């Protein structure tokens with residue numbers, strides 16, 4: 001890797017590369033079929049894929065950037081010993097290495113940076129996708145019996161299912177400088193593309209403040225108002241905030257990363273989640289990519305989250321994101337004050 005490129009460019013290029021490696025780990029765990037689901041808290045689960053992908057990302061980035069503070073969703077992977085050598089990714093993405101660093105980020109030092117890692121955003125969708133992959137009904141039933149996330153009603157509806165939920169899964173790496181997300185990576189391990197006759201799995205979207213975004217084809221917002229929100233963590237307050245938006249359609253999908261992809265690809269124009277639940281690792285990379293594309297991500301009160309090393313992890317006052325300032329202002333103006341008070345604890 002050229003050591004003359006500015007640090008932010010090298011770190012973003014390494015993050016693009018390691019996100020792809022982590023995505024392969026996510027697919028490999030699924031192919032082996034043993035997900036190793038652990039319940040971390042209410043409606044909060046972790047699998048072998050979350051644990052291994054995080055170890056790959058943190059070990060690789062910290063071997064290259066030892067003074068950068070890296071915070072991951074799954075705690076401290078150092079306690080689990082050495083990682084397999086094939087997980088250590090030290091290559092940097094060649095295209096990102098060619099980017100021009102904006103002058104405001106040229107002098108950034110490792111000590112100024114906090115990296116937020118969500119190794120597998122959309123864990124509910126990942127585990128539910130695993131169930132769909134079991135084509136043998138007996139195998140499915142056995143997995144269902146050990147599966148804490150799925151209701152019997154949902155299980156019975158599987159007859160007409162497809163593998164769609166796996167597309168909601170993303171690997172998120174957000175780079176913040178002086179508390180602000182300035183660069184980010186959203187990798188989609190199950191995105192399928194055809195390269196000639198060959199099917200290729202996975203794509204990586206990146207964003208850099210002052211430069212722009214890459215890895216996907218941008219599209220304008222839909223003509224009518226389409227809102228995207230959670231499909232697995234709803235509650236009455238979340239629903240109330242959706243009702244007041246007057247939307248033509250509500251798109252319920254998994255993961256903060258995938259919801260921001262809906263905005264970037266012109267499938268929705270606003271992302272509303274009026275609830276605590278998301279954490280800094282869920283929103284750092286999506287915020288960085290969305291703002292590099294001209295959008296805005298804040299809490300439900302319209303305030304930006306801060307991403308310094310000492311902040312608390314939960315995003316207590318929800319998420320409000322839009323493809324541009326005008327739609328963000330619109331959404332903010334629709335949220336009733338009593339709902340804002342409720343979330344901010346007033």
Ligand SMILES: Nc1ncnc2c1ncn2[C@@H]1O[C@H](COP(=O)(O)O)[C@@H](OP(=O)(O)O)[C@H]1O
Nearest residue numbers: 043044120121122123230233254255256277278
């Ligand atoms: N009520 C809740 N409890 C736990 N986690 C929540 C939550 N609401 C949102 N989250 C987390 O925020 C992310 C996006 O959620 P959602 O898909 O519902 O929009 C998910 O990240 P992970 O999948 O990485 O855990 C999810 O776990």
Ligand SMILES: [Mg+2]
Nearest residue numbers: 118121122282
């Ligand atoms: Mg997440």
